[in-house]
Amino acid sequence: MADTVRLTSLYWPPYTGENLAEQGASVAVARAAFAAMGHQLEVEFYPWNRAVSLAKNNERYAGYFPAYYFRTNKLLFSDTMGSGMLGFVEQKDDPIKWRALTDLVPYKIGVVNGYRNTIEFDDMIQSGQLSAVSVLTDKQNVLKVADDRLDVAVIDENVLKFLKLHDENVSKVKDKVQMNKKPLVNKHLYIAFNRGEQGEKWLDIFNQGLTKIDVDKIMATYMSLHFETD
Known part of the structure; x- marks a missing residue:
């Protein structure tokens, strides 16, 4: 059964942005990975610090992205979704x-x-x-x-x-x-999922989805199609 995962993000073009084509290259990657597993992605956009805070403190969201990896016991980082x-x-x-x-x-x-x-x-x-x-x-x-x-x-x-x-x-x-x-x-990009049952569920789904898509190809295609035309 298809479920919808909700994540927060920010305006960080060309990777993420509400008004960008496909809402940005990183959203295109994330959406493709979740779709490969039969699920839908909804992204809500905020200033960065608010995006992080909402994702951590509101059960509506499973996490936030794109994030750089750092050591923490409060979040679960996905496999890399680009760099x-x-x-x-x-x-x-x-x-x-x-x-x-x-x-x-x-x-x-x-x-x-x-x-x-x-x-x-x-x-x-x-x-x-x-x-x-x-x-x-x-x-x-x-x-x-x-x-x-x-x-x-x-x-x-x-x-x-x-x-x-x-x-x-x-x-x-x-x-x-x-x-x-x-x-x-060269910084790799990740989804930072909240630690807990929901976060672990979506982390596993997303990582499996990443193995079914070509992240580098999606990023490269996005850049060539949209980078200079939007």
């Missing part, structure tokens, strides 16, 4: 060179409130070793870098590409910013 290259957006006229994270000490770095990056990077921000400014969206960070209010900002490479192509404000400054040549890390 994205995480790095830094910088000014084209003033690129930075770095090898180790300690090389970033002189710079003012933009981060998004609630986003997890890498353990070492986040720990260095938490301890005050790195100077970070927190905002609510990737878009705000890109505009701040373009306006020379930040030296660099953490961002997924595909998110920056999307914003430069499709966001009215970012497209105006697209020639001022670029991805730094050195990636921070």
Whole structure:
């Protein structure tokens, strides 16, 4: 019997977004995996911190996505449902060179409130070793870098590409910013299910569904079909 699973998400194009084609590449993957097991997916979109909070505290939802993995005893992470290259957006006229994270000490770095990056990077921000400014969206960070209010900002490479192509404000400054040549890390994406009977049920269903689909093909097809046309 077909059931409906409800998850929360955020506007994080091209991966997720209520008004994106198929609601985004990651939603397309998740929907295909659940459909392969005979179930339907409903996604509700909120600002990131609210999406996480609602998913954890409201029994209506089985979890949230797309999430980066982190150690916790409160959530169950699915098998990987794709990945994205995480790095830094910088000014084209003033690129930075770095090898180790300690090389970033002189710079003012933009981060998004609630986003997890890498353990070492986040720990260095938490301890005050790195100077970070927190905002609510990737878009705000890109505009701040373009306006020379930040030296660099953490961002997924595909998110920056999307914003430069499709966001009215970012497209105006697209020639001022670029991805730094050195990636921070290739981050895998997951669904974070709530720990408990329902979460375990949907985790098992989703992971089985992933084995029945070609995640990389769905992601690649989505990007080629929709990346420059929506």
